[in-house]
Amino acid sequence: MADVTVAELADAVGAPVERLLKQMQDAGLSQNSANECVTDHDKQVLLAFLKESHGASSSSPEKVALKRRGVTGSGLSNAATSSKPERLSPEEEAEILAEEIPKVFISYSYDSKEHETWVEQLAKMLRSDGIEAILDKWYLHPGDPITQFMEQGIRDANFVLIICTEKYKEKSDARVGGVGYEESIISSDMLSNSNYRKYIPILKSKSYSGSVPIALHSKKYIDLTSEDTFSPSYRDLLLTLYGRRPEAPPIGKAPDYVRS
Template identity: 45%
Template sequence: MAIPRVFISYSHDSQEHKKWVLDLATRLRNTGIDAILDQWELTPGADIPHFMETQLATANYILMICTDKYVDKANLGVGGVGYEKMMITAELMKSIESTKIIPIIKQYGTRNVPTFLQSKYSINLSNADSFEFYYDELIRKFHGAGEVT
């Protein structure tokens, strides 16, 4: 089986949040997942829309790290999150049964996921007490463990 490629979509809410996302991506890489993260891939002067388009197209999975700011940007269609939402929405329209897109709830609240993802099964990583359980579920998904082929 090939190494799963996972694109991580998130909003740059704060330095603390960017570090949380970086730590998640590092942990994914340490468990045999090719995590794609702008913090590693983008350099000054890089074409950001091209990066997003290329990586979204070649990823096996897309993690959407949902915070209140992310949800607002996705729902309003603004910034990089809005651009990614547009491309992801087009992907969903091609294959309504797609399990490629996985919402990750980072900040549990009243608006957990963007409107267009409300029918998707999400992984809740907002609670430190249950983080390991749901992280393990995510890793099994990426490696196809427990799936009927």
């Protein structure tokens, strides 16, 4: 394929531009806007990164083998590879680029056993709907460093779901305990990187002002407070996590009678 822009590649594979840019940055590529050029080499690096991150086997006879070049979390390695990756068909490129599993870190407070069960059920629903939900009770084992789990979980996630309750707000605003530590990481990231859409408040308690931390007061939230609102709000959440929210239609030409 010839060189294209990020926007053109996103349109060709049916992926949102924002998600494609995130994939490219995770692969160590330099593009950060829709109009930047994507070379054939960039595509091969990206596709190799996505195949490896999805756990695809390079020796599988059913898949086209791709040897990932030296991609690290901080960027591309200077070391060249003598093995040139085989070229994928446009259909295979689209399949790989479209199949990224969104990773979600869940930040919540230990309000009660009932609340912990509710959060776990939400995480299970997300995982059953194709989202890699990260919940501390599944990944944090005795002896593990808690702060490292929080830092890595928030850093590596595509989104962070913040389960807002009165106790969560109290701990977050006062910077107390694990909730307070996570709030400091979240606030720092939003301030330093303007990474606002990564952090989604989930309203669990009906009192917005009494349960949403001060740092999140200006953010649009997902309302999961009742059975009446749960289903449409959960659907809205899934569309957001998959980057499939409704987009504005293209702007057409002005009618002839306006231009005349």
